[in-house]
Amino acid sequence: MPELPEVETTRRGLAPHLVGRRITGVTLRRPDLRWPIPREIKKLLPQQEILAVRRRAKYLLLDIEPGSALLHLGMSGMLRVLPASTPVGAHDHVDMVLDSGRVLRFTDPRRFGCLLWQASGTTHELLAGLGPEPLTDDFDGHYLYELSRKRKAPVKTFLMDQGIVVGVGNIYAAEALFRAGIAPTRLAGTVSRERYGRLAQAVKDILAHAIRRGGTTLRDFLNADGAPGYFEQELFVYGREGEPCKTCGRRLRGDRLGNRATAWCGHCQR
Ligand SMILES: [Zn+2]
Secondary structure (H helix, E strand, O other): OOOHHHHHHHHHHHHHHHOOOEEEEEEEOOOEOOOEOOHHHHHHOOOOEOOEEEEEOOEEEEEEOOEEEEEEOOOOOEEEEEEOOOOOOOOEEEEEEEOOOEEEEEEOOOOOOEEEEEEOOOOOOOOOOOOOOOOOOOOOHHHHHHHHOOOOOEHHHHHOOOOOOOOOOHHHHHHHHHHHOOOOOOEHHHOOHHHHHHHHHHHHHHHHHHHHHHHHOOOOHHHOOOOOOOOHHHOOOOOOOOOEOOOOOOEOEEEEEOOEEEEEOOOOOO
């Protein structure tokens, strides 16, 4: 599943091919993805210039004057800029034809992705109530500390709550907690301000690293294949239950938290 770094990498790869381009047509090969595609997409996008490509949480927003096309990649979605003559495959559901002779093509075999519409001056309900972006100054140790008081949830579940902070998926939560030395099972309300400072910094460092990695694999976005930003050999705990801790050598513990597989070191993380 694409996580925040892959979505940000996608955004950075797409933007130079889209911003300033005019959309000459929209082809919808089915009426819905995860949800019905609103009629505004077909009606309002043609002849509009793309003003910006933005990201909020794991959503991409293509800004035009009347509003934004809101895209989510779901489990298996992929966005590519291709020559307009590229043959259409079975899972190529949407094309936005550009005045550059290329198309922005949305491919999604499992159709958990979506294409929605947000009118200018409004916030789509899916974006309302989201916490801050992890890579902005709004997200830091003080913020986590203040919000976590009296919280009974495990700190990992708290960190993955999109209302607290967006885009910290299972891999990144597990790795950040290891780096900060905090056991994922510890109750969020019992973590000190200082330790939340370390955790917030670990989240930022790990996401920024993954975005840079994604960037380096993206030499030519026209051939991008959605390679994930994080390499398996860089993981300290995610997916490594029962294997030795890379720091102390002890066997990593494993459990399910909030219905997500979780591994951690009982010695390095308290
Ligand atoms: Zn250890």
